[in-house]
Amino acid sequence: MDALTAALKVAASGLGAQSERLRVVSENLANAQSTGTAPGADPYRRKTISFVAELDRSSGGSLVEVNSIDRDPSPFPVEFQPGNEAADDRGYVKMPNVNVLVEMADMTEANRSYEANLQVIKQARDLISMTIDLMRNQ
Amino acid sequence: MEPVNLFDLASRQADWLAVRQSAVAGNIANANTPGYTANDVEPFEKVLDRATVSLAATQSGHLGFGVSDAAFAVKPQDYDGAIMPSRNTVVLEDELMKAGEVRRSFELNTAIVKAFHSMMMMATKG
Numbered sequence: 366m367d368a369l370t371a372a373l374k375v376a377a378s379g380l381g382a383q384s385e386r387l388r389v390v391s392e393n394l395a396n397a398q399s400t401g402t403a404p405g406a407d408p409y410r411r412k413t414i415s416f417v418a419e420l421d422r423s424s425g426g427s428l429v430e431v432n433s434i435d436r437d438p439s440p441f442p443v444e445f446q447p448g449n450e451a452a453d454d455r456g457y458v459k460m461p462n463v464n465v466l467v468e469m470a471d472m473t474e475a476n477r478s479y480e481a482n483l484q485v486i487k488q489a490r491d492l493i494s495m496t497i498d499l500m501r502n503q
Numbered sequence: 504m505e506p507v508n509l510f511d512l513a514s515r516q517a518d519w520l521a522v523r524q525s526a527v528a529g530n531i532a533n534a535n536t537p538g539y540t541a542n543d544v545e546p547f548e549k550v551l552d553r554a555t556v557s558l559a560a561t562q563s564g565h566l567g568f569g570v571s572d573a574a575f576a577v578k579p580q581d582y583d584g585a586i587m588p589s590r591n592t593v594v595l596e597d598e599l600m601k602a603g604e605v606r607r608s609f610e611l612n613t614a615i616v617k618a619f620h621s622m623m624m625m626a627t628k629g
Contacts, residue, residue, distance in 0.1 A: 368521035372528035379532030386535075416536040425577065427529035429536055478534055481595055485528045488602055492524060495613045496517070499620070
């Protein structure tokens with residue numbers, strides 16, 4: 366495979382990985398208040414995502430793939446809400462272990478990386494059209 | 504035939520630049536991958552210096568790289584910055600600088616080929 370096409374493919378894999386990361390962030394944010402339904406039940410557990418580099422044999426470029434989507438094992442914070450259906454016998458409710466600030470920072474980073482990958486795609490496209498322009502008769 | 508084999512040289516440089524662009528793309532795509540080490544292509548001067556002895560991939564089942572990549576070695580680059588907890592050595596700013604370099608060189612390269620080509624056309628058409 367031509368190296369510029371390989372660059373496009375690699376950058377596209379980067380876009381895919383970052384948008385998957387954005388999906389995980391939005392799941393966490395959407396469920397930041399999702400408590401359990403039975404008394405003392407566990408609430409939503411924060412999801413984490415990790416990436417892995419994968420060598421593309423046909424082009425020699427290193428693609429990026431989603432390695433795994435795991436659960437954050439950190440403990441749940443508890444809040445005193447006796448009226449909640451998930452409250453235990455002392456009136457405490459386990460809240461999801463989602464920190465909105467951490468999710469926001471993660472979202473910004475995913476955004477930046479997505480932009481960088483887009484920049485690479487733009488540039489590879491420009492290089493290809495520069496090459497094609499050689500054939501234009503002047 | 505020609506004193507300077509310009510077309511050959513120019514297409515080799517264009518090949519090298521394309522491989523470098525693909526290395527930069529790999530680094531940027533893996534900017535958030537734990538344990539990833541940034542790669543770069545060997546300098547173009549080195550490519551010119553050494554005689555190209557490399558294994559040819561004659562069948563699709565052969566391991567290794569594509570035909571155009573075989574001549575350029577892509578190596579992990581030296582890193583002297585702060586080591587992150589994730590052991591990732593990609594510096595996004597450096598990669599964008601490299602991408603800018605590739606772009607400028609590629610523009611120069613295609614402009615030279617264009618000029619040389621128009622000179623040859625001038626000579627043939629009269």
